[in-house]
Amino acid sequence: MRVFQQRASVAVAALLVTAIAVGAPSASAEERIAYKSAKSGTSYYQMGVELANALKAGTDGGVILTVEESQGSVQNVMEAAARPGNYVFTAPPSLVSAAAAGKGAFEKRPNPRFADIRTLFPIPSLTMHFVMAGDGGDQSLEAMVGKTILLGKGSFGATEGEKYLGLFGLTDKVTIADAELGNAADALTNGQIDGFVTAGSFPAPNVIEASATTKIKLLTMSDAEVEKTGQTRQVIPAGSYAGVDADTVTTSLPVLAFATTEMSDDTAYLLTKTFWEAKAQLAAASPWWKAVAPELLANGAVKLHPGAARYYKEAGLPVPDGLL
Structure with a gap:
């Protein structure tokens, strides 16, 4: 009887080990x-x-x-x-x-x-960038007046940029370039455009590319302008891009x-x-x-x-x- 009980205990223990092994994930599982x-x-x-x-x-x-x-x-x-x-x-x-x-x-x-x-x-976050050729001078959104600006097509940045032009009475005061945003840095360097609008995490690759080949400035917004957009206030820290030595106030989409x-x-x-x-x-x-x-x-x-x-x-x- 004792031998039988010992064998039964061993069998039960073996079943328990098997159940645990089947029920638990493997340590090496991906x-x-x-x-x-x-x-x-x-x-x-x-x-x-x-x-x-x-x-x-x-x-x-x-x-x-x-x-x-x-x-x-x-x-x-x-x-x-x-x-x-x-x-x-x-x-x-x-x-x-x-x-x-x-x-x-x-x-x-x-x-x-x-x-x-x-x-x-x-x-x-998706952060709005208003990028203009040159450094110094007017850094408000009004700096786009009379300029040729590339917005791109179909992206959040293009849609939001177009909305901002309307919000701040700039739609009829700028010329919208008919080109793809992927060509923005080259177009800015070659003087085909005066600026472009893009949205992305910062530092954004296309803005880095532009700042590496020409002098740029980022346009900054007042708190009242930010509030009018209905978006989140975002600060792009000074030094995020070559030649941009001051904080830039803009908006972002979380x-x-x-x-x-x-x-x-x-x-x-x-x-x-x-x-x-x-x-x-x-x-x-x-x-x-x-x-x-x-x-x-x-x-x-x-x-x-x-x-x-x-x-x-x-x-x-x-x-x-x-x-x-």
Whole structure:
């Protein structure tokens, strides 16, 4: 009888070990995440690549982020309704709230799964740059009067730039160049245009390129002008671009990283934790990450993913009540 009991105990223990092994994730398992970013060649696509490298290093290969090209934030949000599992995307929070409410670009394409989108962490904001050739002199938006300005087409910067010209009575006082924004730096250097408007994280690659080949100045806005735009006030620090030695007041559109409730709490926790722990290293390599801070969560429009919320609570980082 005793021998039988011993054999039974061994069998039960073996079953328990097997059950634990089957139920628990392997220590060497990779967590694969799709990250929908922006067009390749843009600063936001490069950010995605940098983030992927930081997450892989920060988790010893435990998290593999695959960066996917995108045609814009609307596409990113639309895919959230169809993509399963670990799907992460970037977008302005206002666009996500519009999707959940079935408004704006999503009015004719509503989907109940938009309500499942959850916030993870902020990334660098889309910052408006009004770039003019030359240095010194008038640095207000009035400096564009009588000049040829390149706005580009179809981008947030082009749309916002056109809106600002109208807001401040400049539409009929400037000539809009018919050219692609990708040629802005060359066109400015060659004197084909007097300035261009672009939106992106700072320092923006096309502004860096322009400042490397010609003298430039950034136009600055008054607080009253910023308030009139309805956007967030943003300061581009002095020294961000060659020859720009004073702070520039402008506007920005917050951008955050989102997931859906299909992502597990543990994965969202690991992703958020690793991002913030790698943030200093990211900023050391690429200055645009320096402007990212937990306070940017105040721009969020949908609740935090429970896994992300767990990290913020553990880390003691400030989180608006509306996101919990």
